[in-house]
Amino acid sequence: MTETAIVLFTRDLRVHDHPALAAACARARTVVPLFVLDPAVPAGRRTGFLLECLADLRRSLRSLGGDLVVRRGDTVAETARLARETGATTVCASADVSALARRREDRLAAERIELLLFPGVTVVPPGALLPSGGGDHYRVFTPYWRAWTRHPRRPVEPPPAALRLPDELDPGPLPDPGRAASPFPGGESAARRRADAWLRDGLDGYAAGHDDLAGDRTSRLSPYLRFGCLSPLELAERAARAEDFVRQLCWRDFHHQVAYAFPDLNRRDYRPRGRTWRRDDDALQAWREGLTGLPIVDAGLRQLLAEGWMHNRARLITAAYLVRTLGIDWRAGARHFFEHLLDGDVADNSGNWQWVAGTGNDSRPNRAFNPLRQAARFDPSGDYVRRYVPELAGLPASAIHEPWRLPTPPPGYPSPLAS
Structure with a gap:
């Protein structure tokens, strides 16, 4: 058994079924749970949610006798500094797949400290x-x-029975989330x-x-x-x-x-098709703001801006409209989704966008995808459109999905992206 081990939390903010945490508790007398607020990994709109997750994780760890140590700076440098401060000889972490995460793992492995990687981010x-x-x-x-x-x-790992931090270790402050009430309160408890x-x-x-x-x-x-x-x-x-x-x-x-x-999944076509994309900044901006004139598309994009989330069927419809109808590069849409989605994840977001664009893992890259047919099938009464496009709230079901036009927003109508 070693004296001290660090558990580096990244996007595994829980105590239930956490193999890296369980392993650290089994092999070390004192355990240092660590999260680094790294400016190289900007959370964007997810910042408030992330901070709520960290606050909840800190409460859980304190209930076990430990704490969450929070540092700011480069993740690898701060982890190495904390190892020297505490005498830790091992860092336990959950293995991840993104290019950024794997560079971080390579850099940690080059430090003079044992790095142990564990499953936990995926099922398999x-x-x-x-x-x-x-x-x-x-x-x-x-x-x-x-x-x-x-x-x-x-097997699913139970949470640890108890934790003990090294003596006199300052856990560090955690910023206030500063977030209004949300349909997605952050944290393992929620x-x-x-x-x-x-x-x-x-x-x-x-x-x-x-x-x-x-x-x-x-x-x-x-x-x-x-x-x-x-x-x-x-x-x-x-x-x-x-x-x-x-x-x-x-x-x-x-x-x-x-x-x-394929670590470049968010940057390069997984299966290049030789397609030439259109450059139309006005159409792209109208799509981003939910002002395309197609109700089902606008409803999905406004849900994204309002909630930081979008129904999966709406994600398919809005993505297909951008790449298949407007002919705009899937990367522009993926960036917008990644910026605003609370669940924005490189692998899922880029993989799904490439699937829709026909450059990814779809075995039928040229499949038809008609947004009006999708609207009639999955929002037949128009209630989804009315919920997110209030300008159309008075229309009957027979007309709710008909294309509409707002060449410019009416006077006093704020841009959904203004905030």
């Missing part, structure tokens, strides 16, 4: 499944799904309450209702998965009776294993 670790025909990852979802469902899973309620009351209706835009019968757990407030493995185990929902967790793993093998 990204490199655990390899195609039988060769290759370093699965390029098509369906065979990955089959392999994923058969793959043995590690995540587990939401998961418990949805698994009890919503899971069994997921297959029939998850595409109903107005009904909004999805779990809304994605921001909590993004920041690791929920264990994806534990959620998959608890939701096992609902294959349609578990399949969505598998899609998340699928995109992570693609990003692990």
